[in-house]
Amino acid sequence: MSAGSIRNQIRTLRFMHGEISQAELGQRIGVTRQTIAAIEAGKYSPTLEAAFRIAQVFGVPLDEVFQWTAAADGQP
Amino acid sequence: MPYREKTAWLMLIAIAVTFGPYFTIAAKGQAAGPGPHLHQLVLFGVTVVAEALILIVGNALLAAMAPQDARTPPDERDRAIASRSITWAYYVLISGMILVGCVMPFSSNGWEIINAALAMIVAAELVHYGVIAVSYRRQA
Numbered sequence: 001m002s003a004g005s006i007r008n009q010i011r012t013l014r015f016m017h018g019e020i021s022q023a024e025l026g027q028r029i030g031v032t033r034q035t036i037a038a039i040e041a042g043k044y045s046p047t048l049e050a051a052f053r054i055a056q057v058f059g060v061p062l063d064e065v066f067q068w069t070a071a072a073d074g075q076p
Numbered sequence: 077m078p079y080r081e082k083t084a085w086l087m088l089i090a091i092a093v094t095f096g097p098y099f100t101i102a103a104k105g106q107a108a109g110p111g112p113h114l115h116q117l118v119l120f121g122v123t124v125v126a127e128a129l130i131l132i133v134g135n136a137l138l139a140a141m142a143p144q145d146a147r148t149p150p151d152e153r154d155r156a157i158a159s160r161s162i163t164w165a166y167y168v169l170i171s172g173m174i175l176v177g178c179v180m181p182f183s184s185n186g187w188e189i190i191n192a193a194l195a196m197i198v199a200a201e202l203v204h205y206g207v208i209a210v211s212y213r214r215q216a
Contacts, residue, residue, distance in 0.1 A: 031151040
């Protein structure tokens, strides 16, 4: 299985939706503010369900919130 | 600092200030033979009661300082961190128990074995709560 990295646009989407706070977003999808902060920082990959819930809050498809980039061969 | 990280640090501190002195005293005055050794039992009893008191008072204070956080059920990341920490602690515990149960009876007896078993349980708890604290610190 090739390694890769997951990027997300949550910070941008929060800004575009009236600077919704991490705490409010967390409350709407059922996680803590710290979990949103960890997802936003790319330190924690949410479950598929949480990812869909985040996309639903912003009213965008999942791939506008999260993008996966495959690593080049031989790189982590 | 997240509420669950604070409770993990509290647990680590409670273990350090109670079982740290316990094992130091036990190592200095290791009771020989298989007898019940009242002073060892009293030392263990005092240690457990002291740890329980620290945890009761500490958790009550933490909950009073952040009642909303204390009531919030664990989310998916909290559960993932808990699962990871229990996995690591399990490996420490099972390795320790194999050592204590299968190797030590050939060379030790009595309180040496009991204290070694206790030390492995405490080590597993340290790993359990240590992994939780580090995971929250690293936002993992």
